[in-house]
Amino acid sequence: MTEASLYLLQQIINGLTIGSTYALIAIGYTMVYGIIGMINFAHGEIYMIGSYVSFIVITGLLAIGSFVLPLVLFIALVVAMLIASTYGWTVERVAYRPLRGSNRLIALISAIGMSIFLQNYVALSQGSRDVALAPLISGSVLELGSLETFEVTLSWMQLLIWVVTLVTMTALTLFISRSRMGRACRACAEDLGMTNLLGIDTNRIISLTFVIGAALAAIAGLLLGLYYGVINPFVGFMAGLKAFTAAVLGGIGSIPGAMLGGLILGVTEALTAAYFPSEYKDVVAFGLLVTILLFRPTGILGKPEVEKV
C-alpha cells in the first residue's frame, strides 16, 4: 500500500474508534426521544458519572490487590453500569416524570438544569481538576507499513472499543426486536397513549429506556476513560453534544440511525483533521449536520414524524 492510503486507513481507524463511543452515547438520546419526544440533556452527565465510577473502582481494586486486569475491568464495568443506571432512573423520576404532559420547553429546561446540577455535584464532591489513570491496556494488535514511511497501528484499546461497541449494539438490537419488553418499547415509540390503553405499564417502559441509555453511556464512559486516561467533571458536555449531533444526524428516534450517525460523525472528524488544519474539525462536522438536515430534515434513517391529531 502507498503511504497516502496507509494514512487514510489510519485516520479511518481513529475515526471509527471515536465514532463507536459517540454511537454508544447517542443511543440514550435517541431512545428517550423516540418514546417521549424529549431531549435528555443530562445524558452527557450520566456518561461522565459512568467514567468517574469506573475510575474509582479501577483505582480502588488496583490499590487493594493484584487482580487480573480483565476481572478489574469487568467489575468496573458492572458497577459503573449499575450506578449510572440508578442515576438515569432517578433523573427521570425526579426531573422529568412530574413534568411529562406539560409543555415540551419546560421539560427541556428541567433537563438542562439537571445537567448543570450533576456537573457541579461531581465537581464539588470529586474536585474539578483532571483525574488521570495510568495506561492499563497498551500495545497494538496490528501494524501495517514500515516505520520509514508511515505505519498504521490498531491498538488493543481501539480493538476493545470496537468489540465492546459491536457486542453491545447487537445485544441491544436483539433485545429491542426479539424480547417482550423490546416489543413494548417499540409499541410505546409508536403510540404511547394507545400502548397504555392496551395494558402495558408505560411508566415502567419509559424508566427502562432511561436505564438502558444510562447503562450504555456508562460503557462509553469506561471505554473513553481508559482510552484517554483523563477525565474531569466537564467531559460530559462536549461528549453529550457530539453524541446528540450523531443522534440527530442519523435520525433521532431511530436506533440504527444513532449507530450510523455516530460512526459518520467520528470518521468525518478524523478525516477533516487529516486533510485540513485540525481546527476545522468541528466546523466541518457540524457543517455536515446542517447540510444533511437541509436535505433530510429527519436525519439519514429517521422517519418523517406523523402529526398526531
Added chain:
Amino acid sequence: MAKSFKRFSKTLLAAATALTIAGTVQAETLKIALAGPATGPVAQYGDMQKIGVLAAIEYLNANGGINGMDVEGVIYDDACDPKQAVAVANKIVNDGITHVVGHLCSSSTEPASDIYEEEGVLMITAASTSPTITEKGYGMIFRTIGLDSLQGSMAAQYILDTAKPKTIAVIHDKQQYGEGLATVVRDGLKAAGVEPVMFEGVTAGDKDFSALIAKLQKADVDFIYYGGYHPELGLILRQSAEKGLKAQFMGPEGIVNSDLAKIAGDAVEGVLATAPKAFDQNPENAERVKAIEAKGEDPTGPFVFPAYAAVQIMADTIKAIDSTDAMKMAEYIKANTFDTAIGTVKYDDKGDLTESTFLVYQLHADGSKTPAQ
C-alpha cells in the same frame, strides 16, 4: 432650639466616632486582593500564587507589618474565566481594595486590568505573560514575570541553536496565551530561514488527538513546539507514546505542572519547557522555602516566588513613600529598583521587567525538572 442643638451635637459625635473608627481600621490592616483561579482546571496555578503571596504576607506581619500596618490577603476566585475575572475586578473595586496581586491567566488579566487602570487600583501579576496586557500604555499594571514574547523567542533560539531538528511542527490551543506564543516561535524560526511544516490549532478541552498525531507521523516531524497548557499536551504526549510517534516536544511554562506527568506518565520524560528560573533553588530564598515547607506547602511552583516578589514590591514601596495611595505607588515602582525573591527588579515604561526570568528546562516523569543543556 436646645433640643435641635442636642441632636446636632449627637450627630457630630457619631460622625467623629465613625471617622476615628474608619481611620484606625485603615491604619491597622492593608488588604491585598489575591485574584486568580481557586477552582477550575488550572486551579493549581492559583494555589502557587496563593502560597507565594500568603508566605510574603506572613513574613511581613511577623516582622512588624508595613509601617505598623498588618497585611491581609483576600482571595478572589476568577476560575481563569474572563467573564468571571471582570466580575471579580469590579468586586475588588467595590470592596475598596486598591492593591491586587493577579490575575493569573492572561485572558483574565487583560479585561480585569482595564478596570483596575480606570479605578486607580495597583495590579501586579505574577503569572500573566501575554504582551498585550502592557501594550495599552497603562500606568497601574505591572508584572513580576517575563513576557510571552521573550519566552517564545527564547524557545525559538533554543530550537535553532541547540535542538537543531530536521522537521518542526508548531501546534497551539487557539487561545490567547498558546497561540500568541506559538506565533512568536514560528516567526522566530522563519526569521532564521527555518520553516515549520505545520502550524495548527487544536481545541482546548478536546480529548482525541489521534488524527493530529497520525498527521504528525506522516509529516515525519521530529520536533513539536506546543503553545498551550498541560491538560491538552498531556493527552497529546500520552497518545503519541501509544501511537509510537517519536519526537521531541517543547512547550511554555503553562505545561510545567505535576499534573502533566499524572496524565502522560513516562511520556513526559525529556520534554522541554521554558519556565521561570527555579527561584526555590536560589540560596537567598532558603529561609523563605523553609517557611513555606513548614506550612506543608510546595515552594517549587513557577509562580510562587514571582507572587512573593509582587507583595515585596508593594511593601517596599509603601515603606519608602509612607503612603498606600495606589497612584503614587505606581509612580515610585516605575522609577526605582527592588531587591526581591526573584532578584533585582527594574521596570520599563510599560510595566514590564527589563530582564527575562525564564530558562529552558527538561521535564522528568517524576514531576521534577532540570536545566536543559
